[in-house]
Amino acid sequence: MTDKQTKAFGAGGPLVYVLALVVVALTLGPVLYGALGGFRSNEQLASDPAGLPDPWVFTNYSTVLTNSEFWRYALNSTVVALITTVVAVLAGVMAAYPLARYQFRGREGLFMVFVLGLLFPAAVAIIPLFILVTRDLQLGNTWWGVALPQAAFALPITVVILRPFLMALPRELEEAALIDGASRVGIFWRLALPLSMPALVTVGVLAFVTSWNAYLLPLLLLQDDMRTLPLGVADYSTEHSADTAGVLAFTTIAMIPALILFLALQRRIVGGLTGAVKG
Amino acid sequence: MTHEGATGPVAPTLTEVVTRRDERRVAPRPVGTGWRQRLEIVMFVSPALALMAVFILWPVLSAVRMSFYRWKGFGPMDQWVGLNNYRLVLQDEVFTDAVMHNFTIVVLSILIQLPLGLGLALLLNRRIRGRGLLRTIVFVPYVVAEVIAGVIWFQLLQPQYGVVDTVLTNIGLTPPEQGFLGTPDLALPTVFVVLTWKYLGLAVLLFLAGLQGVPDELYEAAQLDGASWWQTQRRVAIPLIGPTIRTWAFLSIIGSLQQFDMIWVLTHGGPANRTTTMATYLVEQGTERGNYGIAGAASVLLFVIAFVTAVAYQLIVLRRDTKVDR
Numbered sequence: 001m002t003d004k005q006t007k008a009f010g011a012g013g014p015l016v017y018v019l020a021l022v023v024v025a026l027t028l029g030p031v032l033y034g035a036l037g038g039f040r041s042n043e044q045l046a047s048d049p050a051g052l053p054d055p056w057v058f059t060n061y062s063t064v065l066t067n068s069e070f071w072r073y074a075l076n077s078t079v080v081a082l083i084t085t086v087v088a089v090l091a092g093v094m095a096a097y098p099l100a101r102y103q104f105r106g107r108e109g110l111f112m113v114f115v116l117g118l119l120f121p122a123a124v125a126i127i128p129l130f131i132l133v134t135r136d137l138q139l140g141n142t143w144w145g146v147a148l149p150q151a152a153f154a155l156p157i158t159v160v161i162l163r164p165f166l167m168a169l170p171r172e173l174e175e176a177a178l179i180d181g182a183s184r185v186g187i188f189w190r191l192a193l194p195l196s197m198p199a200l201v202t203v204g205v206l207a208f209v210t211s212w213n214a215y216l217l218p219l220l221l222l223q224d225d226m227r228t229l230p231l232g233v234a235d236y237s238t239e240h241s242a243d244t245a246g247v248l249a250f251t252t253i254a255m256i257p258a259l260i261l262f263l264a265l266q267r268r269i270v271g272g273l274t275g276a277v278k279g
Numbered sequence: 280m281t282h283e284g285a286t287g288p289v290a291p292t293l294t295e296v297v298t299r300r301d302e303r304r305v306a307p308r309p310v311g312t313g314w315r316q317r318l319e320i321v322m323f324v325s326p327a328l329a330l331m332a333v334f335i336l337w338p339v340l341s342a343v344r345m346s347f348y349r350w351k352g353f354g355p356m357d358q359w360v361g362l363n364n365y366r367l368v369l370q371d372e373v374f375t376d377a378v379m380h381n382f383t384i385v386v387l388s389i390l391i392q393l394p395l396g397l398g399l400a401l402l403l404n405r406r407i408r409g410r411g412l413l414r415t416i417v418f419v420p421y422v423v424a425e426v427i428a429g430v431i432w433f434q435l436l437q438p439q440y441g442v443v444d445t446v447l448t449n450i451g452l453t454p455p456e457q458g459f460l461g462t463p464d465l466a467l468p469t470v471f472v473v474l475t476w477k478y479l480g481l482a483v484l485l486f487l488a489g490l491q492g493v494p495d496e497l498y499e500a501a502q503l504d505g506a507s508w509w510q511t512q513r514r515v516a517i518p519l520i521g522p523t524i525r526t527w528a529f530l531s532i533i534g535s536l537q538q539f540d541m542i543w544v545l546t547h548g549g550p551a552n553r554t555t556t557m558a559t560y561l562v563e564q565g566t567e568r569g570n571y572g573i574a575g576a577a578s579v580l581l582f583v584i585a586f587v588t589a590v591a592y593q594l595i596v597l598r599r600d601t602k603v604d605r
Contacts, residue, residue, distance in 0.1 A: 016407055023413075024413065027476070028419065030432060030476065031420070031431070098323045114327075119533075119589055121536075123537050123558040125341075128342050129334065129338040131352075132334075153335065155331055212424070213426070216539050230424050233426055237433070255423050255427045258423065262418075262422045
């Protein structure tokens, strides 16, 4: 979002601010309920579900943070998301490069393959995918077993975002490099990759957050101490359904990394996309 | 049009995909020819194609194959049953209801999330204090995992002891006895409310980005002509972000047809199968009951339904963009 001046005339009247406040309350309410609920005891939650912590209880959070299972899930989530991101971004930018900078017959057709990939929801392939990964590849209950299919499903959107960005890179740079005797592959590594960093961050964050939040595929493929955080949260909340405060603390901590990543990189993400779209 | 995706992670891409316009404008020129170039292309593209072939194409084809067999998940797949699995699935009321639920979510999304999202985007496009912060806040639920949002809402919606029921009781209303998620007639609408909470931020962000692309001069001209704020929005801004709105609707439709996570966490498809979706149906048939043939048939049907809907939408609605807006 470039910081253009607002075009809509009329600053907000009081009504606009009231509306905005309502929206903020409705949006953040559930999240805050989770975060604050983690600071209350189950008795507090039972006697006044909508109240504030009184007194503040820290044991729920400390229990989660000292729980080795929680850290195990966090580790799994992190590693799976990292593998997914690296594989998707690397394979994606490699595929997008010739689609953007080479001219050859069947180029648009090849691009359509990636576009069509967008139309295949993971749910359609989930059962055979489960069989493929666990039986044929023997990768059931491993990081790679989840990360590779996730990377594959992240590829279409990655290529589709990266291609216009790569197309917009100035041709002069490429020509100068060619004159200096660089090969096309050298141009890819030393010119195209560094120049498209903002777009790579964008697709990387998308792939990372999608993997971090994924549920269906890990649900089928991972058990026990290979589970990721979403599975951990869902299972914890069924197993400890009586311990509402504990569930809320667990849930709150699990959502923090994705939120921080988004907030920290918000400008880069937006900048990358703006660059990709405007050239 | 090119600006509207500027802020949404998914926006420009799908716009590009769906409408595919800009490509030929910046066609790179040929450099290097012959086998060397071909080799380079193959080298660059093959990792991506290999991954997609193994983990997308092959499983999808397997689902098709599986759908013609009666197979319990072990032993050889040799009991060919033709179209019998499809017959079973289509005659299964749980599945046809699931399709209905998916389309209910599709229709409600358009009818409710579109006006809400548009209203919020217009509101946030005004020159108010803290606008940047507001935009970030509105997007927070979208970043939170569906499972995590589901677990929190599950707690909020607990019958009697949950916050929602408590608040309703305090203001003198009687919440349903079995809770919102436990009452058959209320379960799906309740799930939809939670989905709206989760996904409204995306709509707002996309629409806002679209509004950024509306030139100042148009507002000024409208203002000079004596148009009110609302008239300006209605006659100038909203028509101009039409393409963004249609792209959002496309995303929303596809997402609604694939819905799984939130429902699995909130209701598991219950009570009495009143919130099943095609995805929950096929996962349950496949992993929980071991009816792999049936799951395969349901997968194929899900794909066909999603594909036909996407193509129909493209033909009916999105085609206008290519014709009119450019």
